[in-house]
Each structure stands twice: as structure tokens, then as C-alpha cells.
Amino acid sequence: MTTSAPVQDNRPAAEPVYRCRGLSKVYGQGEAAVHALRDVTMDVGDGELGVILGASGSGKSTLLNILGGLDHPTAGTVHFRGTDLTALDDGDLTAYRRRHVGFVFQFYNLMPSLTARENVALVTDIAPDPMAPEDALALVDLEGRMDHFPAQLSGGEQQRVAIARAIAKRPDVLFCDEPTGALDSRTGIRVLEALQRVNKDLGATTLLITHNAVIAGMADRVYRVVDGRVDQVTEPDVRHAPADLDW
Amino acid sequence: MALGTLNRKLGRDLWRLRGQVLAAALIIATGITLLVMARGVMVSLEVIRDSYYERNHFAQVFASAKRAPERLARAIADLPGVRQVETRIVEAAPLDMPDLREPATAQLISLPERGRPGLNRPLVRHGRWIEPGQRDEILLSEKFAAAHGLGPGDRLRATINGRRRDLAIVGLALSPEFIYAIAPGDLLPLEDHNAVVWMGRDALAAAFDLDGAFNNVVLDLSPGMDPAPVVRALDGLLARYGGIGAYGRKEQPSHAYLDAEIEGLRSFGLVSPAIILAVAAFVLNVIIGRTIETEREQIGLMKAFGYSRWAVAGHYGAFVLAIAALGAVIGSALGAWLGWAMTGFYADFFTFPYLYYDLDPAVFLLAALFAVASGALGMARGLARVLALPPAQAMRTAPPAVYRRGWVDRLPAGLVSPTGRKVKRHIGRWPVRAALTALGIAMAMGTVVSMRFMDDSMAFIIDVQYNRAQRQDLTVTFTRAQAARVRHDLAALPGVRAVEPFRMVPVRLRLGARSERIAIQGLVPRPVLSRPLDSRQAPIPVPEAGLTLSTILAQKLDAHPGDAVIVEVLEGRRPVLRLPLAATADDYVGKSAYMGLAALNRALDEAASINGTHLMVDPAAGETPYRRLKDAPLVRSVSRRAVNIETARKTMAEAMLVFSAVFTGFAAVIAFGVLYNGARVALSEQGRELASLRVLGFTRGEAAGVLVGELALLTVVALPLGGVLGYLFAWATTLSYDPELFRVPLRVEPRTYVLAAGVVLAALGASALVVRRRVARLNLIDVLKTRE
């Protein structure tokens, strides 16, 4: 395991956390080629709660996967606090994810053979400065279900375990791919509240994918993705609390 | 770095998949069991043999002559490298056993009048040693005594050099010289027909007119001394006294057979486990590969969280290592125990005075090495997959299968059930996976064949030996060569319908630098009763001026048809002949050489011309011919084919009872391991789909039928291939036998294929039951709630 930090924190104040330039991603070749991202240029501010909005298939997950160090772009660069992620090899990307990034996936993706507590511990085991798994679960109001297996939890509970798992390492950035996609609005709001709390309390830059425009109401900044392009970036004047959202 | 949680996942996964883990571990365990068992028996036999040899002073060089003066012992002792010399009188005598129709044969061995023999010292187990001067006191070999219910105090009627003698048994004994007491030409020792009788030197000298002389000598050599020069020097000394060729331990019959058995265990203990562990590695490959495919999201997830690809690979590697370790532990324990049981079996088959069982700790190391090697080979493919899976890719579910309409869909609806269509599409979608699974099943069947074909080979040997090559009812040998007309006397015996004379003469065959000692058989031109056979079991005519050698002997001499082989006759006027090799005879047991009787007699230039005959006897004649043979003074030994066949069958049946039961059990475990794992992996791959079918209203049977149907189809396809693989595996197994004494013919009878197919089908049935139960228990809600 790499112990030296591959990513140096050498940003000047108010530098964006992410600086993307000319990002594109092409799947396949020739006639079958799919342009998932086309020449995306964007910045993500430190500590912000950003919402990525877009239709299905527009390229949101692709963008997030590249920012999160899960995937490589076909062209363009991504800088994280001054480090070019596209230049890192697999080992350094692994270390980058381990130190800095928390993920919440659309389909929870819990390990079926581990309990809620153990699913969180899976991440805290390898994080440099984690919180206790129990504390992370308490943050998402799951202290009562810590020793249950995923199959014994409801969909919303599973998603909150996934959030606890993502935040337990105190990540610098938190990526959430449709965290409420499979949930009803009441449960969705509890999940969003948990996310907002983490954003505020831990200061983690949070990027949240959704195709539910209402959720954009809680964002510091909204990125609209259309057909592989970041079409529009807006900063709403008013930020609503999740409880005030309604869908 | 703390990997506690990952280890917990490992533990849970192992437990969750315990059925599969155990099934896979058991395949490895069978290989390890064989390895540990064979090694254990081998090492123990070696230890027992060596200590027995040492305690009872087993000689290193052996020689026989016609009559050598005792003073020659000095000259022999002066040969460089000779440490000890023991001269003896060794002869043969028929015994009249009341419970046998035909006479039994005793090998008479002299004991010094005072003290104990310095070499080849018998171990008296019951009774006492013979008293000096007591000319009728004997020690009798224990197995023969047991076969006839004899003990110290009983008497034995022998015809020694044509004279009836009534001998007093004073002790029962064993000797390192006769651990495996097999008579020349026999397939197996006939315990109730072949005796060893030890008696005083003076008594034997008087009986055979060997006062102040010996006809057998055994030597011990200085440590590390190569026997070859001593053998040559001894031959030189004995040549003028009718020496028939000295030889070292390697050629001493009992030692050679024991050695061949130990060597057989050594190579069998490597070849067989290697085959099984290769199968295990292959099966693991399929299982692990498919398991990893079902866990690709979890793999991606771990990587997304920052576990390095090596940490993730290590996790799955540990999974396989745990299987291998479990297999190694089970196999080592079972092998150690079976080895102990088998050593007992062997110690009884060979006559050892004591039992000792020890396992060289190195064998466990070897076992662990084999298990880990098969595990490592078994996971190589899967690990490569784990390493290569990019995290983002893995986060997407495996792309939905692309099913295509195929020929099945064009069949009328009534002909193929919906289940059948689904099975066919599934196989069509994953052709490689289906092919690998079928290959795994075929390998399982092949292993069954390779563990069972030995019965076929042995039955074939018995059939060739006693039904085609040797068809005589009796073989009679004479105390010394007789005029040819003796055969008319035998033909005149009541009930004797055919007589075929022969002459056996000790010779040394030479070709180039190689030489072999053997008793050559002079045969009539067209033998009918006992004849050499070619590789298609057709009789070979005996050429007037040519030599026929058994395959084994021809190989040892590196002789090819047409080669001129030098035949040094070691009897009478000791002529030296040059005979072309005319043909090789496809014998499976021992070394034999044949030539024309007339040519042999011309070379020897003696009036006497035969020293044995084969006889056909009318069963209706009852006891009379046998009684006459028991009374005939010139008879040295009589052997009855029926006894040989019966002994061979009995010994085979006993061995089969032990070995075949064990091996068939192993084979069944392997077949079940393969099929059960195939079924379970398929179940975890298709669990959601099956649950959906159930939700849609399919019955449990129908849902399970999809899985079982696929497995059954693959099994049916795999069976013929399994037969072919079985033949190959069997062939590899025959290679592991040293053909020195025994050639194992590669025979696989249809019944063995049927049995192997039956074992595989039974394993399929058992796996189907398990799948059915699992499908019945599928929790529909759970399966649909969590994404796999």
C-alpha cells in the first residue's frame, strides 16, 4: 500500500477542488462509438454542495466516475487540488480514492455477506483518520440496525448504510450517484439531510447526481449535463433545506 | 494495514459457500489422501524391510552351483569386498500333504549344524530351533504351516531326492529371503503349495550326496561395495563347479518383487494424485472464475473504496488457499489413517515379522505443496480477472446476456418445453462456460476410469496367462533331466490325455554389453498346452533355430528380431550358442525365453532330454493320477493350473475389496464435487432469474429444471469425452509401473466405462436433489430486494 501522499494539497486559497479541461469519453469505436462526454470544461469549488442534473444517458455517471478516479477519460485533464488525476497510475489512483473520496452509489452496493457495521468498517479499516463505524451509522440514524445484514434492511436503510460507509472515512469529496433514486420522497429527504449534514459538518465537497430537478433546490451550484456536455452551471440565490423540498 | 473486515468477509463467504468449499476441498483431499497413503505405505515398507534385512542378515550376493567343494568358501571370502560367506545346500522336494491332491513343493535350505547361519537367518516365531544332529528336525515356513494347520510337534512327509522322509516340525519361521515367496513363473505366491523347509546341513548333505560340498552360497559385502565385480568374480570361481550365475539383491526374487511394489507405490503415489489434483485445479478454475464473475460488483466496490487490486486479489486468493488448506488437512488425516490400514494389509501380503508405521513429516510438506499448487493453478485465471477488472466497469452489472433465437426456437412448440428452450439458450449464450463445465465433468469420469481399470488389466493378465498361454492341467518337473521316453510313462498314467515335454536350463543371454540370467525353456515345435503368445494372443510357433524372448526380456537386452543373441548354457558341458531373435512373446509377468527342444538337446549333447512335462488330465480319472504322481520318486514338483487361477482370483478379490472400494469411493467424491459445484455456481448465477420465474408462477420443479436440465445436458455430452479421458488417464497410470517384473496392459473393459458413467450420473442425481432443495428454499423477497 502506498503511504506517501500522491496528491499534494498545494492549492492557493479559493482554488477549485476539481479543474476539468476538455474532458471527453468515448466508448467503443467506429460506428458503434458512444460519446458519453464531449469536451467538458468545469470547476468544482471547495466545500460546495453541487448537484449534477441531466437526462438518463446524458453522461452524469461517466463524469462522476472520472472525477472519483474510477475511470480514465479518453481525452482532457482533471486536476484535483493541483494534481493531474489523468496522469496517475492505478496504484496512485487507488491511494487517491482511499484518502480523499467517498462514494454513494445508486444501487447501494453493500456487501451482502457483511453487516451494516462491517460494511462501514470495510472502509474505515483502510482510511487514515476514520470515525468509528458506530458514529458514522449514528449520523444516518441507524444505530439500532448496526448488526443487520443488507438483506434484512429496507432500501432506504441500505442507502443510509452506504452513506455512512462513504462518510466514515471523513472524505474530502463525496460523490453520490442518484442516492435517492430508489427511495420514496420521505426517505429520500432523510438521506439528503444526512448528506447536507456531512457537507456542513465535515466540510466535504459533495457532488450529487440526480435527474430530479427539485433536489437542485438544496445546491450551492447546479451543473446541467445534456448529451455529454456540461451545458449550464447556475448558482441558485436561495438554498432550501431538504425538508422543504417536495416531490 | 488492518484487513479485519475483509477477513471477516472471507470467513463469511467460506461459511456461506461451505457446501461448495467442502466439495472442492474434498476433490483436493482425495488426491492428497492417495499421496499421503502411498508415501506412508512406501516409507513404512522400506523401514520394515530394511530393519528386517539388517536384523536377520539378509545377504547381498547369491549364487547356485552343481557341487562346489567346501574349501572354495575360503577363496570366495578372499574376494575383494566380501565381508561374509555362508555356504548352503538348497534343493527342492515334493511334500505329500493329506489335504492336497497334488504334491506341494518345498524349498529345502540347510542350516549349519552348530550355531545360527551368519546370513539369511530365519526368524523362529513358534517352537524352537533344530537340535544339532537331529536329522529329521525342521523349521517350516509359517504361512505354509498356517495354510495346513501345522505347528511344532506335527510331522511332514517329503520325498527327498527320491526317498520318502518323515520330518518333525520343531519350529515355524520366517526369513527375509522369502518375504514374497513366489515360485518362478507364477503370477502370485501359492501359500499352501510352496513351503520353505530349513533342516540340518548334514542331513541334506547325506540326502543329496553333498558331503564336504555346497551348491548354494550367499555373501555379505563391505558397506558401499558395488556387487557387480563380486558377482563376476564369483561366477569365475563357480564356473567349473556347475555355477548357474551369481546375482545381486536386485535380482533376488523376493527382494525384486518387494522392490517393484515399493517403486510402484512411489510412482503411483505421484502420478495418481497429480491427475486428481490437475482435475481439482481445473474444477477450481471453473468455480472460482464463475464465482468471481458473480462478485464483479463487490470487486469493483472494494477497488472504488481504495483497496489495491492486490489486496482484492489476495482476498480471493485466500479463499482458494483456504479450500486447498482444508483439502490438504482432510487428505493428510485420511491418508495417514488409510496408509496405516494399507501397511497392515501389505505386511500380511508380504510376510513381515512385524508391523511398523511411520509417516515421514516431509510427506505433509509435499501434500501441502501439491494442494497449494493445485489451488494456485485453480485460481490463476480468476485472479487475472480480479486484477484486470476496472473499478468503474465492475460497478455496472454484468451486461445483460444477449440471447439469440436459434434452432430450438424453430422447432414446433410442443416438442421443446419452455424449460428446454431456456436451457439451450443459456448454453448458447455461454458456450465457453458450458464447454468448461462439460470438460470438468468429463475429467471426473476420466478419474473414475483411471481408478478402476486396474481390475480389468489384472483380469486380462489372468485370462491371458491361464486360459490362452497355459492350458495344461498339470505341470510336472523332475528332480533331474530324464530320457524323452519318460513321457510315455506319464502318458500311460490313468486319466492323462495329453503330454507335452519341455526342458528348462539355466542360461546367460548376452547381447552387446547387456546380459540376463534366465532359465530357457526348450519347447516342442508346435506346443499346444503351454505356448508363447504374440501381442494379439495368437500362439507363436517355436522356430527350430531361433530364440523367442518375452517383451520384458527383449527390452532389457535391447534385442530386436534378427539380432544374434549369445546363449551361454550354464549346465552340462556349458555350450555357447548364437541364436537369432525370431520373435517376442507378449508375456505380462516376469522374463521368459524359449527355443526349440531339439536344438537345445543337440547343444547339450546328453542322452537325457526333458526335465518336465505339461499334462492334460481327464477329471473323470479322479484322484488316481495325482496319487501316482505323489508316489513317483523322480517328481520334483507338480503345479496345477486350477490352483493358480483360484489363488489369483482370490488374491485379486481380496485386493479389490480393499483398494477398489476405497478408489471407487474417491472417484465418487470427485464426481460429486465437480457436479455439485457446477450446480451451485449455476444456482448463484441464475438465482435472481429463477426467483423471478417463481414470482411469475413457475413451480419449484420447473425452476429447478432449468438448472438441472442444463447440467444434465452437459453431463450427457461429457460422458463420451470422459471415456476418452479415462483411457488417457489409465494410460498415464500404466506408465507409472516399472515394467521390470510386471507389465500392466492397458485394458479398459466396457463395464468400467459403464461404472464410471454410473458414478457420474449418480453424482448428477445427488446434485440435482440439492439444487431442487435450494430452489425450493429460494427466498423470493430477499433475492429481489438486494441487487446481486
Ligand SMILES: Nc1ncnc2c1ncn2[C@@H]1O[C@H](COP(=O)(O)OP(=O)(O)OP(=O)(O)O)[C@@H](O)[C@H]1O
Ligand atoms: N461500458 C460502456 N460501453 C458503452 N457505452 C457506455 C458504457 N457505459 C456507458 N455507456 C454509454 O455512455 C452514455 C453515458 O452513460 P452514463 O452512465 O454516464 O449515463 P447517466 O447520465 O449516468 O445515465 P443514468 O441517469 O441513466 O444513470 C450512455 O449513452 C451509455 O449508454
Ligand SMILES: [Mg+2]
Ligand atoms: Mg448513471
